[in-house]
Amino acid sequence: MSTNSTYYIPHKATWPVVGTVGLMIMLAGFANYLNGSSVGQPMMIVGLLTFITMLVGWFSLQAKESESGMYNHEVGISYRHGMMWFIFSEIVFFAVFFGTLWYTRNLSVPWLGEGATKELLWPAFDATWPTNGPGKVGGDFEPMGAWGLPFLNTLLLLTSGVTCTWAHHGLLAKNRDQLIKGLIATVALGFLFVCFQAIEYHEAYTEMGLTLGSGVYGSTFFMLTGFHGFHVCVGAIILSVVLFRSTKGHFSPENHFAFEAAAWYWHFVDVVWLGLFIFVYLM
């Protein structure tokens, strides 16, 4: 007979409150910082450290519980639901910025260059893309090309998707060596991507005049690629943890939710990048 009694219900959860307090202090600190208050930065640091403590503590606890066999098949399904819908919410978050780019390029910029807006307000404005608007906000800039570092980064991320899957095959075939090598390659490619993106940003700011303040082109460019880059960092850190656990002998072909979740997240980040490469860099 099916029973609920093997479904693990944890008790006395302390990490959620620690994490919440950390996040709240960090955000309150950030808000104070934006308001020009000197308590802002120390609060942000305290909050961030608290939050990181929570992440380390909570994930260690989960790893320990998982390895001691406390999670049955149903618990694993709940975790998979959790991760799947979390990624869905992330997709929606990125969709907002892709939607913003679409709206700006196809509606608001053309509207600025036609009709009464053009005749009465900005007769000199030529509604082409890329643009920093009729006010030339942020001054002259050079748009980011697609075929230098961005294309290289596309190849890096696509390759990392392959190495990640290769590692998964190693895990399923009980080939720990392949698992670890695959993960090392994935993490390395991920961090290399971030390094290249840093170089790209540096060039944009120092040589091309392209900044977050370069009108709506700079805004959408840095917001989309910046949030993506942040997600690559997070994904690479998650994969590093999975790599560390793999070297400790964690995971079995039957029980490796953490690996799967990290891999899903990585593929999600990968797919978002393809969207970015097409809509931000190419078109």
Next chain:
Amino acid sequence: MSAVVDEHDHDHHADDHHDHGPDKGLLRWVITTNHKDIGTLYLLFALTMFFVGGSMAMVIRAELFEPGLQFVDPAFFNSMTTMHALVMVFGAVMPAFVGLANWQIPLMIGATDMALPRMNNMSFWMLVAGVLLLASTLFMEGGAPNGGWTLYPPLVLQPITVGKALPFAIFSVHLLGISSIMGAINIIATIFNMRAPAMKLMDMPLFVWTWLITAFLLIAVMPVFAGAVTMLLTDKFFHTSFFNAAGGGDPVLYEHIFWFFGHPEVYIMILPTFGVASTIIPVFARKPLFGYASMVWATASIAFLSFIVWAHHMFTVGMPIAGELYFMYATMIIAVPTGVKVFNWTATMWKGAMTFETPMLFSISFVVLFTLGGFTGLMMSIAPSDFQYHDTYFIVAHFHYTLVPASIFILMAAGYFWLPKWTGHMYNEKIGQLHFWLSVISVNILFFPQHFLGLAGMPRRIPDYAVQFADWNMISSVGGFIFGASQLLFLYIVIDTIRGGTGEKVSDEVWEDAGKHGLEWTLPSPVPYHTWTTPPLTVPTEHVLDSH
């Protein structure tokens, strides 16, 4: 298997006994993972916020009692309208329904707890953190946000409306969003993964169905709001131009994004309302719910339509005529599935052996008054007419009818309906009925005249008004004060019931034959700390009789 896993050998759930009941002391509530504890926390927090947001409404009605400036300065008045909305939406109504979900979904589907108990704890505390950040702005230089709960740029980015509050309000939205998304993910995982094996999807009580669909809405739109306010933040502090025409952006884009979130958001507050009404009405009509399957499909249709009608909030902003027509007709279609629901509730009551206990009274008045609010919504969906109604008190009257005598009334009904089950004590029916009659009469004195004010042209979010609006405003304020005071009765009843109520010991079913309608009534009263450690073998199907 671990030592922490619940272990017991009873085959029957009725007298489940556990080694670990609730912990002692206040810390229990901070670190709890029990769905009933967390449900209680959500509900008590929501009730507190209901009175906080209600006090702000009292300030608004006091100021509007007479023309001219009486009590507060205009900026503070605008802070009150803004904060009243944010507190009521994100602090009261949404958390109250999440609280009901926490208590009821596991009981109704035969689950031992929520699927992800630690995350359940975190989603509650994230809510508290978000509301604390928001409330802290009340005490800041420049006061709380006063540009309206919609936070439209460029207004909300201007120094006079910003003060120090804007970044706090934005981060508050982020925290509330994280809280809602975690709560929604938990509900989806629970419903899909924790149901008793005997319960098929189309056996689920309507409350569970409506929450499942609401959870999808939450995951799909809370990140949208988070993205929108993030762009506000960068426009204000990091020189971006998303909503700045000089930089190639467009403030109207914010309105599109906001209402792509905002319209599903209003259904997030109403769909669980429908679910509770569909649970209560059959019990007191002593009939199965009429048209169970059509209720499920109507809920799903309303949820789908909610994503494709957002610009009806923006008819006057300037849109191509094709856009106005599309959003007008798409909006009108919502009346069809909503009508299905209203007719189904009516048909459920038709020729039923009805009794009129307090939860049923609130539910019936919900059906009538929500329909009224729905009809004014239909009026506003007509784009050319909306040019007259836009930003007037007609809008205020409309959405308050869909929120107060609908969502809030049903939350009251849910309280009267389930409190005896949760506490094992009966509430005082006489005071309950007094609460109902005072509420239902005063809510109409409060909001009905606002239709007239709006049609006559009185704008919203204004602390002063022309003398011609004086009479109806005074009547509306009187209704508001009576309504506000009446809610103290509810507070009294909740406390009294928790502490013993009438002293009458309630049966497991609580309401006559309720056991036919839902699994929760087959458990003991009060519900033990842990339930369904063994899932039920059969599930009641009275509520789905019509579909089988």
